[in-house]
Each structure stands twice: as C-alpha cells, then as structure tokens.
Amino acid sequence: MENNVSHALYILQEPVQYMALSFMALMYIIKIRQMLKKPIPPEKAELKGDRVAGALESLTNVLKPWSMESTRKNPFFYAEFLIFHIAVALTIGATFFIPLVPFLMTPAVSKVFMLFMGLAFLIGLRRIYRRLTVPEIKIISSPDDYFAISLMTVFFAVGFVAMWMWIDGSPDTGWMWIFFLLTTFFLLYVPFSKISHYILYPFGRVNHGRTFGGRGVTNRNVKNPTWNPK
Amino acid sequence: MSEQGEKLGAKEERKWPTKTEFTPEMLEEMEKLLPGTLNRVVAASLSGCIHCGMCSDACHYSVSIPEDKTLVPAYKADRFRKWYKSRYDWLAQVFPSFVGAKKLDKELADEMYDKLWGGCTMCRRCTFNCPMGVDYGMMVRAARGIMQKVGRVPQHLQDTVDTHYNAGNNMAVPQDEFVETIEWIEEELQDEEGCENFKIPVDKKGAQYFLTLNPREPKYYPLTIQATAKVLNAAGVDFTISSRYWDLTNYALFNGNDPDAKQFALWQAEDVKRLECEYLLAGECGHGYRALRWELPNWVGGVPFKITSVMELMAKLILDGRIKTDKSVWDGHRATYHDSCNIARSGGITEEPRIVIRSAIEDFVEMEHNRENSFCCGGGGGALAMPEFTPRRIAAGKIKADEIKATGADICLQSCHNCTDQLKEIIEHYHVNAKVMNLAELLAPTLVL
Known part of the structure; x- marks a missing residue:
C-alpha cells in the first residue's frame, strides 16, 4: 500500500509523537519511582506457599476470567474488557505502524484493527451508559472516569474512520489529522489520568500475589492441607 | 504475686483518649500521620482503583443491603482515597474535583469514620474480586490507624484494646481466676467417660504446643476449652496453657494501632520462649489465628518457634491416625x-x-x-x-x-x-x-x- 502523507502530517505523526511519547515515559518513570520508594511490608512468617509463584499467578490474573468470582459470573463483561483492551493496544499500535511500517498495514490487517476499534467504540458507549445509569457505578464515578471513557470511545471512533480512509488509499485526511492529534493529547494526558492504571496494575497484582501466594491461599495446586506435617 | 496473681500487661495503666467528634486539631494531626502509613500496598491500593464496580457484588454489606449504594467497597474506600488524592494525585493539585479529590475536612472525616469503621469488616472478599488487586483490608486498616491515633475510634473497640494493654488479656481475666477455671475444666473433662487421666497442663515447661485461647472461652464458653483439651489428650499431644499470656486475640489488628499490636505479640512470643515450647498453637479464633500466624512474626521481627493452629493440628492428628x-x-x-x-x-x-x-x-x-x-x-x-x-x-x-x-x-x-x-x-x-x-x-x- 503506497500511502503518502504531507510534510505537516509527517511532523505530527513522528517528531510531535516522539516528544509526547518521551514526556509520557518520563511521567511514568517518575510515577513508578515514587511507588518503588514506598516500603514493602515485611514477611517474616514461615510461608505456606510460594510468594514468587503467587505474584506470577496474580499478574496473569487478567487472562483468567475463572480466577475471580466477579469475572466468572460476568463473562460478557469480561469479554467486553478483553476486546476493549485489545483495541486499545491495536489503536495505539496503529499510530506507530502507520508512520513507521506502513507496509504492514495491509487492507486485511487494517480491517482487523477496524473491527476491534469498532467493537471497542460500541463497548465504550455501553460503558458510558452503564456509568450514567447503574446506581452503584454512578455513585463512585468522578468526572475523570467519564472523561477517560469518553476520550477512549471517541479515539476508537476516529481511529475506525481513519483506518477506513487508509484502506481507501486516502491517508492524509482530516480524520487522520484528528486521529494523530488525539494520540498526541492522549500521550500527554494519560499519565495524569486513571487511564494510566496499567502502570499500577503490576504493583497491585504483585502485592496481592506475594501476600496471598505466600500464605497458600492462591496458587495452591494440591487439595491437601497446606502445612508440612512433621 | 498479688491475691489475683501476677500483674500482667503494661506496667502503667492506660486509657486511650477517645474523642466523639473530629476537631480541626485532629484533622491537622491526621494530615501529619498520613505519609507514614503509605507503604507500597496501601499506596498502590489508594492509587489503583479504576472505579469499575466489580467489587459491588463481592461485599456482604452491599449485597445484603442493596438499597444503600454507599456500601459499595469502592465508594467506602473512596472516602479515604479522596483525601489521599488531594495530597498525592498530580491532576488533583490543579483540578481536585475532576479526579474526585477532596481536602480532609470534618465532613469527609465523618464519612471515613462511618464507612471504614462501621461499613467494612476488612474481610478482603472485594480484594479477591478486584482486577487491580486493591487490598481493601490493608487500606482500611491504615485509615483506621490514623483515626485511632487521633482518638476517633469506636469506644468499645478501644476499651477492648486498652483492657488487653492493662491486663494482658482483653477481658481482664485475673491470673488466679483463669488458672482456677482451667483446673475446673480439667475436673469436668476427667468426669467424662474414658477421660479420667486427661490433663490440661498449665505452665508446663518444654511442652511441644503452647495452646492459646480466646478470652470468651474461659469466660463464657468453657466447653470449648474442654472439647479442645479432650481432642489433644486423646491424640496424646504434649501441650500446655500459659497462666500468663494465653490470650490469642489482638484487637489492635482491628483498630490499626501497630505499637499495641506489636506489644501484645511480644508478650505472647516471650511467654512461648519462657515455656520453651516448639509451637505456638492458635485456638479456634479467626483474627487471633491471623494475628499469631501471619502478623506476629512481622510485628516482633521473627520468632524462634513455629506457629500453627488447632484446626491444622486436628486435621494432622486425623490424617496421622492418632485419633x-x-x-x-x-x-x-x-x-x-x-x-x-x-x-x-x-x-x-x-x-x-x-x-x-x-x-x-x-x-x-x-x-x-x-x-x-x-x-x-x-x-x-x-x-x-x-x-x-x-x-x-x-x-x-x-x-x-x-x-x-x-x-x-x-x-x-x-x-x-x-x-x-x-x-x-x-x-x-x-x-x-x-x-x-x-x-x-x-x-x-x-x-x-
């Protein structure tokens, strides 16, 4: 696919993005460093389980909907979550692939991206509706929650149309401009938003896995008692 | 030793100064205490909630009382989180209400008191259903600890801790009364058929197991002690009960006061060492087991004995064919x-x-x-x-x-x-x-x- 873009769009797609990305990385480094400076609660008790195995088990929890009752009982919600986050990865991926390796973005590949973006857009709309209407979700929602999901939903919609234009052989359209402007905003805004929760995910999951893995609550692979009889 | 036995607990009696309302001075003090409570688990738990609402079906409060949406775990935890964000969230420094941050004021502190003392049992069921691994138990305990330190703690709960601090057990059972109760239970046990030679040794040095009890047992449920002793005797377990620090409870686990929790744990650890027992054996008590098995070694910096529970020991005795x-x-x-x-x-x-x-x-x-x-x-x-x-x-x-x-x-x-x-x-x-x-x-x- 030979899609040529204007110099102005090139600047938005590459130097501006790199600067925004560098800013985001810097913010994340600071954020991670702040968290790493916090002391870890000690564990001097004789362990029943394996803290490392527990942490690994806990980190992969996201891929095991059966591991938590909340996802076990809500498979549709979990499927939405999965599609939404795959779409996030693909949409962000598209902003790199389009300027850097455009030849990879064949019509077939682009259609897969579009499919996920389209589904994620619909899921985003449903999540906004849920946040507005389900009382227990509404009561815990802050403006940032609404803004974050709305931003993502718009991002998917714009990405979807931009990809459509891309497949159509029109890479330098207003939609592509909006797509990359949104990406720039996204990179600058996310470190300050709840969207950056993926930076905190490993901390929460590792803490959980170390604690409960060590105590033999999780990653228990035997039905027998967890103590070691003398 | 006095008539009531040795003075146990702290040398000097204490009554924690509790307060019925938050004052500006208390709020100021809480602001000073917050940074010290933020270990990595608490900080990640305060930062990590994405308000997905998956915890709403996990909590016995929100499931049993569905009409009150303020009992959803994320909402309850947000009472603490709002304050945390006002101090540590970057965006909150410019747009606090945008991220749901709020400076600690009397209204927010009152909500914290209501929801984190009276709306959460720190059971961690929501923790196990949180995709982000937010540890509500640790977070709520941290918040409670801050409130307790400035005196805003449920009076009866604090009284229980104070009693433990002053008397060495949380029901202030005098040492001689406790020993007499154990002797009476032993006699009752020996009256049971086939139990004539069964014993409940007190302060037996070198016994393998140091059995601990919940003070409700000698006070209100002596048959529980009798039943436990019967099982241990039937299996030929070498155990003893201390006349000193036999109380396995640690209500400082609930009120969040670490120095008290550590003190109670230290007394017990020293008593196990005094009697040279191999195992500290937790009786049937939920938080007592956790406090001994998982928290005590951390509070006192490690122990030279093993810690197990009656539940585990009974299972072992059954599997080993000893009963x-x-x-x-x-x-x-x-x-x-x-x-x-x-x-x-x-x-x-x-x-x-x-x-x-x-x-x-x-x-x-x-x-x-x-x-x-x-x-x-x-x-x-x-x-x-x-x-x-x-x-x-x-x-x-x-x-x-x-x-x-x-x-x-x-x-x-x-x-x-x-x-x-x-x-x-x-x-x-x-x-x-x-x-x-x-x-x-x-x-x-x-x-x-």
Missing part, C-alpha cells in the same frame, strides 16, 4: 461450615477444617460461597465491638444467613469466636434453624477412646 472417630454420634444431623475470613481468605486454612468435619459427621453440605470465596458473616474487623453499628452489622449478615438456610443444615460450624457470636445473632434474627458450633465441639463427642 479415631465414630461419625454415628451425629447421625440425623446435617452440618455446614462457615469459613472465617481471617482463617481462609487471609490465612490459607481451607481444607483442614473439612478434614476434621468429614471425619466427624456424614452429612456435610457446603454453602454456595465457600473457602476463600466465603462471604463474611458480618462479625469481623472488630464489628462486634462497635455497638453503634449493630443494626448495620445484623443487616449485613443476611447473605450469610440465607446461605446457611439454603444448605438445610441444623449445625453451622465455624472456627472463630467473633463468627460464633455474629452467626448466633443472625441465625436468630433471620430465623434459621441451626446450632452454631466450633470444630472441637463437633469432633470431641465422636472420639473413640
């Missing part, structure tokens, strides 16, 4: 088992109680949610020591009462005294036809001596 049972004793009865949160979810003991139960009774039915998925009965986190929240506590027990009823069991087993009291109350309140018993009480009558 024989006759299940027919309980024929015509059906039992179910309530997993105490601190024993199962926070303690890792899920199969051992079932080994004991299956050896003692034929008809055993699991509740819908069991093991680490068990709902809290509503009596955890010190809830029974907060009478100002009693109506909410009873209401929050509905899901557990419903699950017990659904099993059709006439015996509801558990291994925790807080659970015992709460289960008895909700069983009566929700008209469930079941008797509450602990594991030793189930096992002891079935022993073939």
